Amino acid sequence: MTTALRFSLLLLGVSFSQGFLNDFFDEEEQAERVVQASKYGSLWPLPQKVQLSEVSFKLNGVSFKISDAKESTTGSSCSLLQDAYRRYYEYMFGSFKRQEGRKSRRAGPSDLTELQVWITSSESDCDSFPSVTSDESYELTVDQPYAVLKAPKVWGALHGLETFSQLVYEDENGAKSINSTTISDFPRFAHRGILLDSSRHFLPIKVLLANLETMAMNKFNVFHWHIVDDTSFPYLSRTFPQLSQQGAYHPYTHVYTPADVKMVIEFGRLRGIRVIPEFDTPGHTQSWGKGQKDLLTPCYSGSKPSGTFGPVNPILNTTYDFMSQFFKEVSTVFPDAYIHLGGDEVDFSCWKSNPDIQKFMEQQGFGKDFTKLESFYIQKLLDIVATTQKGYMIWQEVFDNGVKLKQDTLIHVWKGNKQQYQSEMANITSSGYQTLLSTPWYLNRISYGQDWKGHYQADPQDFQGTDEQKKLVIGGEACLWGEYVDATNLTPRLWPRASAVAERLWSAKEVTDINDAFNRLSVHRCRMVERGIPAEPLFSSYCPREYRGV
């Protein structure tokens, strides 16, 4: 390889730390390797409007404070904000603060000594749960005598704190610095999610919390918890404890207790993240059948039961009694206004084999069309869930099969190639439904090289449709299915690849410069590493402070 090393110093000094990217190219992959400083430093995702100046201030960790503005409608009683102040102080000054012997010095004229946080709405949402309609906007002004972060609600303030922390960098002497800056920011899409799968592999609470923490660093706001599936049922139900007793990998060490679930939800809330559980039926339910007799369809081999089971049995009243009680519990345990009901990949072979199902099909006049039986089941399930006052999300098959859906249903697109998912998005929105996209963001499907670029380039509004249709796209989710992922490799596999999706869903549609993205994302990933998250590298490079784990 001929490799010419070059080194571009950051011009504006707005990066987290300067000059750590080794910048080189070769004939093969030139486009992959040229690195230059972004004029936006390490901001990620890029805010909607940014004005940076070259005037810089010093931040002194001993005297710097984050405080409530006098005019703010919240005060010290808002523990969501107080927690966030502490968290961001730690991110910005963690290593500094530890030098305890150091004397406090008087603030100099070039110092920025304070960030004032000003909640402007009379309803701060401090003690609420975030929702799809939450106002997440904020305005940030970094100038003397102090910086001001204004937001209608706490959700915007949380995002603004993250942005403020991203503006802080170390100058050539290692002094924490920040440039005079004005930012006005809000998300492009209201639903910006990550799906994690705790069924194929159990994910310890510690892993879930670390990833919620990282989601907040990337302004994600939905944790789609694919909590149970065929392989295991780790959700400990108060009403049906036998489900996890029998269906979890282990009834004590591999379950989520009610206290665990509560902790995940509160940890998310404190970071502006909604927790939407998925309880997928009627397929993907093998593990349910272990603890709940007669819930699944007995499969037949010829005229005899084979001993194996298929999807949920849709012809028994006991099934619907169970679902009523179960979803009543779920609706109280999870405060979010939505539940994900799954509905994907129902295999008909077991239903086809079962004589009782055959008889039922005949009685109902379904002929040989098993999608009608599936719709029959889903229809009844949706009616049950509707009584809990929850809205629902479902995978696209439910829509494709023509099930009657409430107008506020969110249809989750996950199948097909680009042409197919774009046409699906067009169909869904032309029927007046809201939709969100995951197809191009199946992050479990790893490949060699910088696959984040493909994730970055997908756009959920990129399909044929009217402006009205485009407005029905509420966002998307990056999915990390669990077949090949557990506590050992989840975090580095997810980050910073999911960060690409984060920017697509937050920043303006026009933010598509892949080289600028590479420059900012490289620094952003080192920031995640410095905060203790093992986010993997984009390419040959180094971080000033490497990951300290193994």
Add this chain to the structure above:
Amino acid sequence: MTTALRFSLLLLGVSFSQGFLNDFFDEEEQAERVVQASKYGSLWPLPQKVQLSEVSFKLNGVSFKISDAKESTTGSSCSLLQDAYRRYYEYMFGSFKRQEGRKSRRAGPSDLTELQVWITSSESDCDSFPSVTSDESYELTVDQPYAVLKAPKVWGALHGLETFSQLVYEDENGAKSINSTTISDFPRFAHRGILLDSSRHFLPIKVLLANLETMAMNKFNVFHWHIVDDTSFPYLSRTFPQLSQQGAYHPYTHVYTPADVKMVIEFGRLRGIRVIPEFDTPGHTQSWGKGQKDLLTPCYSGSKPSGTFGPVNPILNTTYDFMSQFFKEVSTVFPDAYIHLGGDEVDFSCWKSNPDIQKFMEQQGFGKDFTKLESFYIQKLLDIVATTQKGYMIWQEVFDNGVKLKQDTLIHVWKGNKQQYQSEMANITSSGYQTLLSTPWYLNRISYGQDWKGHYQADPQDFQGTDEQKKLVIGGEACLWGEYVDATNLTPRLWPRASAVAERLWSAKEVTDINDAFNRLSVHRCRMVERGIPAEPLFSSYCPREYRGV
């Protein structure tokens, strides 16, 4: 998906822990998912001869001891073995030992109370470095009144301890147990390596040591340390400290000091692992040029130097003076009998552009054939290294270009598809040279799914050639190049994928049953996890004790 859950209990109870693999299949990927108990439990790599009985003994962590047999030629002065006894005791009883309140109970009749380690050769090699000719064989008998591990040298004893620890499992009450067993074992290939690249990303010492530890669990015996390359020069040379001062990512935080290197070598030695450094020239040397003036060839743009540099400048005497001094140092720092000299991927465009090089080519009568210039350089380098009394390894290009090589040179095959590398192996061995294979084991090239199966199926002796030729194959190396790998993701990306290569290089040629391999490897990977190594999962499953990191 129709998914039938099944559960196969391990018949012989020889596994590390029973019944934790969820066993299911679907129509799509049936072959990928059927799991059954292996009659060989969790042994990995599979020993050459194993006889297992159903008679089982209990191991009591309070009273169990590993000790030197009376007849052994080593005693308590052999700290290599004493360290290993402690390590393996910890692996086997670590969690047990912590229950300190527990009373010691008297040994019962079904207890196994001791493992005696018996070194039979008068030269135990306790204080030596391992080499390519080291005897790694051992014999293990687990029976009452005590188990005996016999080995000519300490190297075999280390492997036998690992094997013994792999025989220990927990019975249904959680009691540590082991079955009566006779094993006779030795490696199929003498050179079983892992290449790690500390140049594209700096790898903290902690990461290197954790992976040496894991290599020992897999009976690897060579750490090929690709220590420097274009991107950075982290090796702190005593003779030329400016190389890392200028060429490392950071001169203090991203270098390997002499003490670091010494620690890596000793840590490896205590585990029977050789450390072979690679200092690749004349290509892949951009980082060398920063600290060593005139070492690299100035490239020209037309009649003027372009300011960039190409490979090592082969026409200056100063180049060879430098190399003499540098490799003299390297040969004393690294005790192994071999140094890897690289020699791959030399790009000629810069040489072609340089008028002084052109003149030299003419004087030497090389015409326009730059491989002759490359060979000229390599020839001189090999002569220099030969004076240090070291043998050398080189990448296949050096052989392909017809450079004259010492008969003990090891030629490292890394290029081409299966047909091409097999024909390369045939050519090399028919010329009478020893060779080792890496082409099918570029583990940096990740893909979705169970790619370990492909790694498992490759065999380095699988080419057209005589028995004499086959004997010239000394083994192979799994390579994890560093473009996309650093401390955040190296370990889970390497393990257990490299374990597939470990078994191919250790076990008998006939050990090719992929389903049996899956069953054993699944348990082996959980054992690595329990020992604190974040080895990633093969497929949906769980470990009794999940990884405790993030």
